[in-house]
Amino acid sequence: MKKIGFLSFGHWSPGEYSRTRSAADMLHQSIDLAVAAEEIGVDGAYFRVHHFARQAASPFPLLAAIGARTSTIEIGTGVIDMRYENPLYMAEDAGAADLIAGGRLQLGISRGSPEQVIDGWRLFGHEPAPGETGTDMARRHTQEFLKVLDGEGFAQPNPRPMFPNPPGLLRIEPHSEGLRDRIWWGSGSNATAVWAGELGMNLQSSTLKDDETGEPLHVQQRKQIEAYREAYRAAGHTREPRVSVSRSIFALTDDRDRAYFGRDRNSRDQIGMIDDTTRAIFGRSYAGEPDELVKLLQDDEAIQAADTLLLTIPNQLGVDYNTHVLESILTHVAPELGWR
Helix, strand or coil, X not given: CCEEEEEECCCCCCCCCCCCCCHHHHHHHHHHHHHHHHHHCCXXXXXXXXXXXXXXXXXXXXXXXXXXXXXXXXXXXXEEEHHHCCHHHHHHHHHHHHHXXXXXXXXXXXXXXXXXXXXXXXXXXXXXXXXXXXXXXXXXXXXXXXXXXCCCXXXXXXXXXXXXXXCCCECCCCCCCCHHHHEEEECCCHHHHHHHHHHCCEEEECCEEECCCCCCHHHHHHHHHHHHHHHHHHCCCCCCCCEEEEECEEECCCHHHHHHXXXXXXXXXXXXXXXXXXXXXXXXXXXXXXXXXXXXXXCXXXXXXXXXXXXXXXXXXXXXXXXXXXXXXXXXXXXXXXXX
């Protein structure tokens, strides 16, 4: 059995063929898609967070709205860029959204990817401490966020408060019990996967990873997952950790599928540079008739090693088509692979 969710970048544009022509279209359709996905048996609705872009950017109002409209589907991110976040304010937003959803939040966080503007987190009021890089700051914000999610009091109460306080130091409210165990780190390297394991976070690995060995992406990811689990165990954590990988997978079951994604049948991993010094491997897309997909996915070592698969979706093609994409995987592919 494997949990299967969708991952949306939340694109919107006024292009001729776009079904999400505005931010409002994207947000409302994201809610509707999560509702439809829950109805057909999808396990998770996840959203990428990109600032200064015509994409999903402010996750907590969206996650809370989905939580209010659904009852079983997991709701998450993949990922929130921690360079931009105030950890305490984020803990308040996350706690509220998780309580609205009844404890279904699965928050993916990370250092983030190259952004639309130069050092956009500075425009949000964040500056690295002396000697820190942006990456260091993201990790510091993450550790502060995890600490306040534990729910321990740390703030000295006012001796003359407006309202009565409980005894002792005060914590961030609202506090959602168990949310700390549902935080995931989006890892692009083996070293950051090990760091996530040591801190007791779950692991998200996407279709992009530092090219550390020259092997295919799925092989490098499988080794990354193994290193993460070993670090998690060595740190003494006892909860069973979760691991997700994301993939673009399209079952070609009708003429629309073939027109949109038939060309991806011959997709291969690609190598590129995500900055001046980092060589990365970009994973292939999977497209084919359902029986072809079953054979291809059986050989993906990272998918086999993960407990959760996130399907990246073309959200600008609309709710109905994306529901069809997801249902095709659940109906024609997942049972043949023992995922359902």
